[in-house]
Amino acid sequence: MDLLPVLFVGLLGVAAYFHTTNPHMVQSVRHIATGKPGCLPLESIGNVTFHYFAGRGRGEHIRLLMEDGGISYTETHYTRETWPAAKEQGLKSGLYTFGQVPAIETTSGLRLAQSTAILRHLSRASGYDCDCDDYSWCDVLALGVEDQTTKMGRVVWAADLDAEKRRTYLKEARTWIAYYEQHAPAGEPAANRGYFTSGGRITWVDFAIFNFLDAHKAFAEVAMEGDKSPADNFMAEFPRLSAFYQRFSQRPQVAAYLASERRHPYSLPKKS
Structure with missing residues (x-):
């Protein structure tokens, strides 16, 4: 008799029993079942x-x-x-x-x-799901990114966007970016640490924060008609975020994508 299915069913039964009092048990069982970390891991979703x-x-x-x-x-x-x-x-x-x-x-x-x-x-x-203990915190961080991204979108898509309005936005955005600096990982990370959740491994919210920073960096650096001033190097003011940004961008698959022709170049919307 194949004992693996029996063992798996037994584990699910234990997980169901402890579900209301021990979410860590549920997460552990799901990890065993899927081979992936996180609170709610899934099997492959295909292409x-x-x-x-x-x-x-x-x-x-x-x-x-x-x-x-x-x-x-x-x-x-x-x-x-x-x-x-x-x-x-x-x-x-x-x-x-x-x-x-x-x-x-x-x-x-x-x-x-x-x-x-x-x-x-x-x-x-x-395998990038947040741990059960971090689930709400991940939402907090991601929704904060969404709030500021919406503000940035209004500026980027404005018909009267010019260099001065860009400077004003980037100056004001520093307040929001500073909130993420406070929560960014500090110090020299170990091989699998240096990310935004307590588990110390990369999760989906790290992708959201990296892209948030990268979009602001690209907006600060893109050429604008009539603007001869140097690009706003705002990242220099946030050492923890700068370290996170560099570490994330050096992940092998991320680095390959960032350098590839498949990545769309950054550009401002064309004015009608």
Whole structure:
């Protein structure tokens, strides 16, 4: 008799028994069952079709996680010309829940919209889920990124954006970035530490924070008509975040993606 299925069922029974009083037991059992860390790990979700525009925007942290996590994916690369018809079709099919992207479809049958929801779900299948003890803290950090990203988007997409408005935004954004400096990992990390959660391993929220910093860095450095001043090197004011940014960007799969032609170049929206 094969004892492995019996053992597995037994473990699930123990997990169910302790579910209300010992979430660590549940996490341990799930780890054994899937071979992946985190509070709610999943089996492989298969290949991903990533629905988004041919640009970084609100899809870049998702790309970074798929690259680093070895998730196979293809992209739609929508443009201004192709998006209206795709949007209509996506609304009819139910894929674009709110008539917007990013969204994903997988060969395992999953269909999901909203960037943070996608990032969190993909993390469960790639070993980047947060531990149960950190679950709410990860949401706090990610929603803080979302708040400031929304503010930045209003500036970047404004019809009257100019160099002075960029300088004003980056000056004001320092207040928010400083909050992340307070919570950034300090000191020299061990091989598997130096990230934003107490478990000391990389999780999906690290991808969100790295992309948040990278987007601000790219916005500060991109050339603007009539602006001859040096780029705003705001990162120099935040040593912990700078160390995190450098460490993250040197992860082998991340570094390969950042240097590849597959990564969309940063550009400001074209004015109509």
